[in-house]
Amino acid sequence: MYEVRLKPGRERALLRRHPWVFSGAVASLQGDPPDGETVRLVAADGSFLAWGAYSSHSQIRVRAWSWNPDERIDADFLRTRLERALAARKALVLPQETNALRLVHAESDGLPGLIVDRYADTLVVQLLSSGPERWREQIVAALVELSQPACIYERSDAGVRELEGLPLRTGLLYGEMPADALQIHENGLKFWVDVRQGHKTGYYLDQRQNRLHVGQLAGGRQVLDCFSYTGGFAAFALAHGAAGLTAIDASEEALDMARRNLALNDLPAGPVEWLPADVFQALRAFRDQGRSFDLVILDPPKFAATAAQATRAARGYKDINLLAFKLLRPGGLLATFSCSGGVDPDLFQKIVAGAALDAGVQAQIVGRLQQSSDHPVALNFPEGAYLKGLVLRLL
Numbered sequence: 001m002y003e004v005r006l007k008p009g010r011e012r013a014l015l016r017r018h019p020w021v022f023s024g025a026v027a028s029l030q031g032d033p034p035d036g037e038t039v040r041l042v043a044a045d046g047s048f049l050a051w052g053a054y055s056s057h058s059q060i061r062v063r064a065w066s067w068n069p070d071e072r073i074d075a076d077f078l079r080t081r082l083e084r085a086l087a088a089r090k091a092l093v094l095p096q097e098t099n100a101l102r103l104v105h106a107e108s109d110g111l112p113g114l115i116v117d118r119y120a121d122t123l124v125v126q127l128l129s130s131g132p133e134r135w136r137e138q139i140v141a142a143l144v145e146l147s148q149p150a151c152i153y154e155r156s157d158a159g160v161r162e163l164e165g166l167p168l169r170t171g172l173l174y175g176e177m178p179a180d181a182l183q184i185h186e187n188g189l190k191f192w193v194d195v196r197q198g199h200k201t202g203y204y205l206d207q208r209q210n211r212l213h214v215g216q217l218a219g220g221r222q223v224l225d226c227f228s229y230t231g232g233f234a235a236f237a238l239a240h241g242a243a244g245l246t247a248i249d250a251s252e253e254a255l256d257m258a259r260r261n262l263a264l265n266d267l268p269a270g271p272v273e274w275l276p277a278d279v280f281q282a283l284r285a286f287r288d289q290g291r292s293f294d295l296v297i298l299d300p301p302k303f304a305a306t307a308a309q310a311t312r313a314a315r316g317y318k319d320i321n322l323l324a325f326k327l328l329r330p331g332g333l334l335a336t337f338s339c340s341g342g343v344d345p346d347l348f349q350k351i352v353a354g355a356a357l358d359a360g361v362q363a364q365i366v367g368r369l370q371q372s373s374d375h376p377v378a379l380n381f382p383e384g385a386y387l388k389g390l391v392l393r394l395l
Contacts (some may be wrong), residue, residue, distance in 0.1 A: 001040055003030035004062055006077045006207035008044040013237070014064065017380040018036065019107050021052065021062040035165065036134025038065070038073040053112065053131025057165030063112035063131055075138040076257065078111070082142050085109040085116075092373045099195070100375040103147070104203050108376050108384040114144065119193050121150040124201040125173070128156065130164050134157065140173050151175030154203050170199065171197070181257075183264075187212045189235050190264050192257055199229065199301075206339070206371040206387050211236045214297060214335045217391070218242040223288075223292035226279045226320075231258025233297050234272070235265060235346035244271040246293070252276040269325040283323035296324045298336040303343070310342045314351050325363070328394045334363070337389040345388045352390060369390030 006014075010025035021041065031053045033039055041049040041062060047227055048069045052062035054282045065073050076191045085104045093101050104116035106128070111130025123143055133156075140152055152174040161168055181192040184206055193201035215236025220243050228247035235258075249255050255274050262269055275282055279300070298320055303313035317338060324334050338348045349365075356363050369389030371377075377384040 001031075001196060002033040002037060003040045004028075004054070005030070005042050005046070006044060006049070011043040011049055014041060014049045014067075014199045015211050016386075017064075017067060019052075019112050019381060020060045020063040021064070023059050023061040026061055034134075036130035053129065053134065055130040055164050057130070058163050060129075063107070063129060065110070065112070065131070066334060067186060069311060071222075075135070075142070078135055078138055079142040079146070082111050082116075082139070083113070083146055085153065086146055088376070089374055096304075098184065098186045098208060100186060101201065101208075101372075102204060103374075105375050105384065108378040110378075114139065115201065117205060118147070119195060122182055122195060123147060123149045123152045124155050125152060126156050126158060126197050126201065127154070127169075128158055128160050128164075130166065131347055133164075133166055137378070144174055149175065151177055153195050155195065185235075186232075191230065191232065191235070191261050193230075204229065204232065204299075204373050207232065207337075208372045208374075209338070210335075210369045210372075210389060213367070214295075214391070215240045217333055217335070218295055221333075223293075224293040224296045224324075226247075226283070226297060226324075227301065228258055228300045229254050229299075231255075231261045233299065234258060235261055235267060237271070237295070237297075238262065238267045239265065242271070242295075244273075246273040246275060248275045248277055248279050248282050250276065250278055276338075278322060280323070283320065283327065287323060287326050291327060292329045293327055293332065295333045295335070296328055298324055299333070300337070301339070302342050303338070310340075310347065313340050313343055314347070317348070317351045318355045318358070321352050322359045325356055325359035325361050325394070328361075330394060332394045333366075334392045334394070335369075335389065336392070337369070337387065339387045341383055341386040343388075345385075348388050349390065352392070362395040363392040364395065365390055366393050372374075 005028045006025050007027040030365045039054045052063040052064040100119045102117050114132040115126035117124045125192045154173050156169040181194045193202040211232045218237035219241035223242045223245045225247045228249045234247045303316045365385035
């Protein structure tokens with residue numbers, strides 16, 4: 001049996017059931033476990049702490065599977081965890097709300113490093129750490145049994161795999177892929193999703209509830225949708241009566257898909273201005289031109305994956321929110337988001353407050369937004385709460 005012994009006093013996080021053990025906490029390693037192999041975690045005095053998946057490359061040296069000393073980490077264990085996660089989604093998300101949702105949310109579902117998203121009858125999986133990589137075949141077999149999908153597609157192409165010493169991988173794992181993009185439905189609208197090339201696993205499922213909420217605020221307003229991607233926020237804004245909409249994204253391919261999504265829902269394309277451009281540069285140009293809007297949506301990509309990158313990320317968030325405040329009309333609304341795990345909600349609010357101060361405006365928080373309910377946050381793993389959003393009203 002492989003065993004990882006911690007340094008004195010370094011067992012506290014595991015006793016609180018936080019699933020990560022960093023390399024600096026390790027005192028010794030018994031044996032030479034291959035990456036992904038199950039190891040027994042013990043305190044400095046030899047007392048049992050947890051079972052976890054070992055990684056020789058990552059700074060997160062072990063990710064805990066279970067704190068039960070009698071548990072066996074095997075195919076049955078994984079199947080049970082997957083079954084529990086899928087059952088929870090059935091209780092949380094109604095079929096009429098959407099047929100696209102996150103089925104497994106990694107550490108928050110007790111399956112560190114594993115993401116499973118459903119798009120209609122297709123599953124997209126990400127095996128992001130050595131543990132799920134070690135159990136790849138068993139995970140796929142359990143998903144086939146429990147979900148009966150038409151196909152399972154792998155999108156293990158996130159950079160975090162390289163930190164684990166794992167190659168980037170994409171491709172079909174089960175069944176047959178449709179020839180074109182998949183069609184999903186969400187809160188009364190339909191969308192095309194490209195699971196092969198799209199961001200993340202193809203779509204931003206974590207923003208589902210926020211797209212509806214922000215769209216309901218758009219009636220009669222001139223809307224600026226920044227980092228529009230394939231038009232999720234744009235479609236809901238137009239569906240709820242936006243008077244006009246300007247959508248900006250650096251990718252012309254994403255905006256082409258956004259146009260397809262508007263056509264799919266018979267939404268008016270007349271009041272829409274499509275702008276393939278760098279958002280920062282476009283907002284500065286709008287400021288210099290004296291343009292203004294009633295509702296600005298900021299949904300940028302991740303600026304900081306870790307707390308160590310937060311300082312650099314803060315500058316980017318401050319700049320873009322400052323420009324957004326400059327473009328808002330009196331009484332206008334700003335819906336601003338951060339998906340950076342390294343920026344916590346308090347820091348994000350301080351950054352936005354600093355942007356308002358530098359812009360010379362006063363604003364009120366009228367709403368706080370978070371990831372959709374199919375992206376739960378385990379109380380022992382606060383890092384799972386990565387998406388945070390504010391709705392602000394300009395005084």
